[in-house]
Amino acid sequence: MKVKxxxxxxxxxxxxxxxxxxxxTNYSGVNSNLEENIAVFxxxxxxxxxxxxxxxxxxxxxxxxxxxxxxxxxxAIPVKSLYGKKxxxxxxxxxxxxxxxxxxxxxxxxxxxxxxxxxYCMETAEKAGIPIIILDRPNPLGGKVKGSRMNEKxxxxxGDYKLPxxxxxxxxxxxxxxxxxxxxxxxxxxxxxxNYDKDMVFPETGLFWNVPSPAxxxxxxxxxxxxxxxxxxxxxxxxxxxxxxxxxxxxxWLDMARMVKWLDERPFKDFVFRxxxxxxxxxxxxxxxxxxxxxxxxxxxxDFIPQMLYFLRGVMEIHSDKLDFNxxxxxxxxxxxxxxxxxxxxxxxxxxxxxxxxxxxxxEREFEAIIKEIRLx
Numbered sequence: 001m002k003v004k005x006x007x008x009x010x011x012x013x014x015x016x017x018x019x020x021x022x023x024x025t026n027y028s029g030v031n032s033n034l035e036e037n038i039a040v041f042x043x044x045x046x047x048x049x050x051x052x053x054x055x056x057x058x059x060x061x062x063x064x065x066x067x068x069x070x071x072x073x074x075x076a077i078p079v080k081s082l083y084g085k086k087x088x089x090x091x092x093x094x095x096x097x098x099x100x101x102x103x104x105x106x107x108x109x110x111x112x113x114x115x116x117x118x119x120y121c122m123e124t125a126e127k128a129g130i131p132i133i134i135l136d137r138p139n140p141l142g143g144k145v146k147g148s149r150m151n152e153k154x155x156x157x158x159g160d161y162k163l164p165x166x167x168x169x170x171x172x173x174x175x176x177x178x179x180x181x182x183x184x185x186x187x188x189x190x191x192x193x194x195n196y197d198k199d200m201v202f203p204e205t206g207l208f209w210n211v212p213s214p215a216x217x218x219x220x221x222x223x224x225x226x227x228x229x230x231x232x233x234x235x236x237x238x239x240x241x242x243x244x245x246x247x248x249x250x251x252x253w254l255d256m257a258r259m260v261k262w263l264d265e266r267p268f269k270d271f272v273f274r275x276x277x278x279x280x281x282x283x284x285x286x287x288x289x290x291x292x293x294x295x296x297x298x299x300x301x302x303d304f305i306p307q308m309l310y311f312l313r314g315v316m317e318i319h320s321d322k323l324d325f326n327x328x329x330x331x332x333x334x335x336x337x338x339x340x341x342x343x344x345x346x347x348x349x350x351x352x353x354x355x356x357x358x359x360x361x362x363x364e365r366e367f368e369a370i371i372k373e374i375r376l377x
Contacts, residue, residue, distance in 0.1 A: 002206030006135030006172075006191035007031045007103055010040055013191065015133065019098035020049040022130075024121055026058055026114075028105035028210050037103050037135075038075055048077055049097060054104065054117040055083040056213060083113070087157060088120040091128045100125055100132040102171065105210045107222050108141035110150060110165050111158040111229050111337055112212075118171065119161065119178045122186050131187035136172035136376070138205050140222050143168040143198030143375070146303050147226075149363045151340035159336055164367050165305060166226055168198070169375075176374040190376065198377045201300055215245040223297045227308030230343065233334035235324040236315065237290045241280035248278050249311065250292015252285060253322045259293055262314035270302035271295050309346060309353060316347050 008031050021041070023029075029037035041048055051058065057067040058079050067081040080093055094100070100121060104114050118134075125132050147165025155161075161178060169177060172190035179188060202209065202219050209218055216222050221244065228246040231238040239248040250256075256275040263273060276294035280286055293311065297304065315323050325334055325344075335341055346356050 001195045002032060003138060003196045003200070004194040005032060005137050005207070006193060007037050007040065007137075009135075009191055009194075010044055013044075013046075013133075015189065016041075016044075016046045016099070016101070018047070020047050020096055022050045022052060022094060022097040022100045023048050024052040024054075024100060024102045024117065025104055026053050026056065028212050029103045030210065032207055034208060038072075038077070042075065048075070050093075051077050051079045052082055052089065052093075052100075052117075052121070053079055055113045057081065057083070082117050082120070087113075087117070089124045091124060094124065094128045094130055097130060099130055101135065102132060102175075103135040103137075104171065105137050105212045106139065106171050106174075107212050107216060107225065108139040108166055108168070109226055109229070110147075110163040110167060110339075113157055114212075115163075115171075115174060116157055116160060118175060119182075119184070122175060122178055122184050122188070126184055126186035131189065132175075133189045133191065134172045134175050135191045136170050136193050138193070138196060138200065138202060138207070139168065139170050139198075140202035140219060141166055141168070141226065142201045143377075144301075144303075145364045145367050145371075146360075147305055147364070148339040148342065148360045149367060151335075154332060154335040154340060156336045159339060164364060165339065166303075167367070167371075169371060170377070173371070173374055173376055176376075177371055180374060181370065192376055196377055198375060204300075215240050217245065220244075220297055221246045223302050224295055224304045224308075226303070227305040230308060230312065230334065230337050233325055233337055234312075235284065235322075237278075237280050237284045237292070239278070239280070240284070241282035241286065242278045242290075244278075244294065247296070248276050248290075248292055248294045250276070250278065250290035251322070252288050252290060253319065254291045254315070255318060256291045256293065258318050259311075259314055262318065263293070263311065266310055268307045268310070270299045271297055271304070271307050306353065306357060309343065309356070313347055313353070316349075 145168040239245040
């Protein structure tokens with residue numbers, strides 16, 4: 001049975017009647033019939049006074065670039081960018097609003113910035129005394145928790161609030177985590193989903209894939225983004241600008257044959273791979289032939305994080321003179337994406353993968369215990 005999302009329950013949202021609303025949303029804000037939430041709200045007679053958009057902008061046209069404020073060309077509603085001059089709204093931004101509504105599709109990963117737009121809005125809503133209503137949506141990767149918890153020393157807009165890499169929560173549950181663990185005393189109401197449980201991954205929801213980012217065009221890319229985002233800290237291409245972002249990784253100098261031999265030495269049962277050359281039309285190595293590896297997730301439980309760590313260790317072993325962690329990012333970028341300095345220690349041979357994964361498993365159990373009481377499904 002198809003999942004019924006929060007936005008699909010608009011007929012039950014009498015709480016919005018007659019109140020000036022600030023809608024936090026973007027291109028992913030559609031219902032299960034692909035109708036835009038703004039249009040659905042206006043048809044219902046709700047008063048949307050201001051729209052707040054996260055990274056990529058209201059249309060998803062920007063990939064990492066800052067976005068300015070605008071006026072919605074169809075609905076003539078002011079659009080305030082929360083990925084431009086500032087990422088955190090202030091009380092003045094909420095002036096004239098009675099409540100906020102959050103409706104954005106997430107990817108279930110710590111370094112995806114939409115979740116920080118959510119918590120920043122919650123923190124400002126507390127100061128402004130404005131309640132926030134969250135229209136819940138699926139976590140595409142399901143409810144499993146994977147990876148290290150974020151070390152606050154390396155906290156940034158791509159990793160914060162002691163979240164693990166895969167936190168296994170829906171947007172509504174995540175808001176409850178922020179509220180509980182960080183004492184954010186804003187009023188929250190969650191419009192829950194129906195026909196959903198935490199063990200579902202996105203293909204099981206019956207919903208159309210809702211592209212959450214220009215670089216995550218399908219579910220397989222979302223799965224591989226879970227470890228593939230680490231590559232953003234290197235001079236390897238993570239497939240941005242190719243037909244399969246986050247499923248293909250390479251560089252003009254990578255030796256595909258040696259990398260295949262390396263990968264064959266430790267198979268990961270949830271993935272298969274092949275040699276694959278590609279030419280990115282944007283981002284790193286633009287318009288150059290990149291020799292690389294293409295990965296395919298083949299099971300529901302596929303966890304790409306260990307596979308990608310092993311892949312990167314192989315690149316370090318085979319191309320220590322070519323792999324660079326500083327050309328495309330500052331020196332702490334790897335730590336800001338991986339959570340702390342242990343991945344760098346693994347990649348440089350100071351600890352082994354199984355030791356690292358055992359350490360992370362303890363942190364996964366710790367986080368599971370914290371969120372047990374806030375799960376809604």
